[in-house]
Amino acid sequence: MGSRKTGAPAPREDQMRHIRTFATATTLAVLPLAAFAAPVDLRLITMEPGGSWYSYGSTFSEIIQGSEGENELNVEVLPRGGGMTNPVAVSQGAADLGFVSASAAVWARDGIGEEFEGREANNARAIVGGLQLAYTTIAARRDYVKKSGLTTFDEMVASDNPPRFVLKPAGSQVPILANYMFEALGSSLEDMRGRGAITQISTAQIAQMLRDGTADVYIENAPVGQATMSEVTLTTPMVFVPASDTVLDHMSELGAPAANMPEGSYPGQEGVYRTSMTPTILIANADMDEEVAYQLTRALVEQREKIAEAFPALAGWDPEKGAQPDQAVIELHPGAARYYRERGWIE
Known part of the structure; x- marks a missing residue:
C-alpha cells in the first residue's frame, strides 16, 4: 500500500477545509x-x-x-x-x-x-x-378696511393714521419678519410702535382683540391651518391684505421667498394669496x-x-x-x- 507524505493533509481533511472556506466566503457575500x-x-x-x-x-x-x-x-x-x-x-x-x-x-x-x-x-x-411652508399673512378686519379705505399693506404703513397691528411677542420670528416688511417701506417695527400702531401679545389673546375691535390687522407667519389664524378667521370677518413687490422682493433677499398661499386656505381669502413664506x-x-x-x-x-x-x-x-x-x-x-x-x- 502507498503511503502519503508526512505533514500533508488527509484527502478528507483537505476537502473539509475547502468546504469551510467556501461556506465562510458565501456567508460574507450574502451579509447585508x-x-x-x-x-x-x-x-x-x-x-x-x-x-x-x-x-x-x-x-x-x-x-x-x-x-x-x-x-x-x-x-x-x-x-x-x-x-x-x-x-x-x-x-x-x-x-x-x-x-x-x-x-x-x-x-x-x-x-x-x-x-x-x-x-x-x-x-x-x-x-x-x-x-x-409657513406663510406670512397680513389679515385685517373687514370692517376696518371698509371704514379706512386702506386695502394694501403699503397704504396702511404710509397712512397718517395707521391701523393697530397685533403680532406675537419677542422670541418668535414674526416680529423680525414684520420689521423687515416695514423696513422695505422706509419704516421699522420701532417706528410703528412709536406711532402707537404695534401691540405684541400672546397668541391666546389675539383672536379676542380682533373680535373686540381693539386691534385691526394681524401679522402672522405659520403653516396653513395654524390654530390662532383659524380661530381669527372663523370668529371675525377678515380680509387678506396684499403687500407690494417692493416688500416681497425685500423679503426674498432675506430668506423668505415669494409664494402663493393656496386658495381657500382660510375663510375670507379670495383666490390665491401672494405673500412670502419661510420653509x-x-x-x-x-x-x-x-x-x-x-x-x-x-x-x-x-x-x-x-x-x-x-x-x-x-x-x-x-x-x-x-x-x-x-x-x-x-x-x-x-x-x-x-x-x-x-x-x-x-x-
Whole structure:
C-alpha cells in the first residue's frame, strides 16, 4: 500500500477545509451591507418637547438609523433649541443636523439682525427643503378696511393714521419678519410702535382683540391651518391684505421667498394669496462626510410616505421642489446635491 507524505493533509481533511472556506466566503457575500458599515454618531437638534420639530425628530431619526449604505448611522435627538438657536448650533458643530426656518438660516449665515450679530453661523448646508411652508399673512378686519379705505399693506404703513397691528411677542420670528416688511417701506417695527400702531401679545389673546375691535390687522407667519389664524378667521370677518413687490422682493433677499398661499386656505381669502413664506428645512454641518449626507438624504426622500403618514402637516412635502433654491434657500450639502442630481431634480 502507498503511503502519503508526512505533514500533508488527509484527502478528507483537505476537502473539509475547502468546504469551510467556501461556506465562510458565501456567508460574507450574502451579509447585508450594514454588517460592514462604519458607525457614525449624529446629533439632531429639534426643540423642547411639545413642539412640532421635537415630534418630527423621533421619526426622522428612526428613518436615518434604518438607512442602508456605507455607514451605520446612529442618531441622538437633542430636545432643545428652536428657530433662532438651531442654525448656530449646527453651524458651530454643537449638533450635526437640525430643523430650522429657512429665513433664520439665512439671517444666521449672513449675520443679519441683532440675534446673529457676531455669531458665526455660515457653516450649515441644506439636506432637505420645503418640509413645511409657513406663510406670512397680513389679515385685517373687514370692517376696518371698509371704514379706512386702506386695502394694501403699503397704504396702511404710509397712512397718517395707521391701523393697530397685533403680532406675537419677542422670541418668535414674526416680529423680525414684520420689521423687515416695514423696513422695505422706509419704516421699522420701532417706528410703528412709536406711532402707537404695534401691540405684541400672546397668541391666546389675539383672536379676542380682533373680535373686540381693539386691534385691526394681524401679522402672522405659520403653516396653513395654524390654530390662532383659524380661530381669527372663523370668529371675525377678515380680509387678506396684499403687500407690494417692493416688500416681497425685500423679503426674498432675506430668506423668505415669494409664494402663493393656496386658495381657500382660510375663510375670507379670495383666490390665491401672494405673500412670502419661510420653509422649514433640515440642515447639516457643512463638514459632514459627503457619503453620510447622501445616505441620510436618500433615506428621508425614499421614506416620504412614512413621514406624511406620521405627520399630516408634512403631507405636502415634495422632495423635488424642496431641492430647489426657493425651498432649500441655502446651499445644498454636496451629499444631498449628489442624490438630487441622480434623481434628475437639479443640474
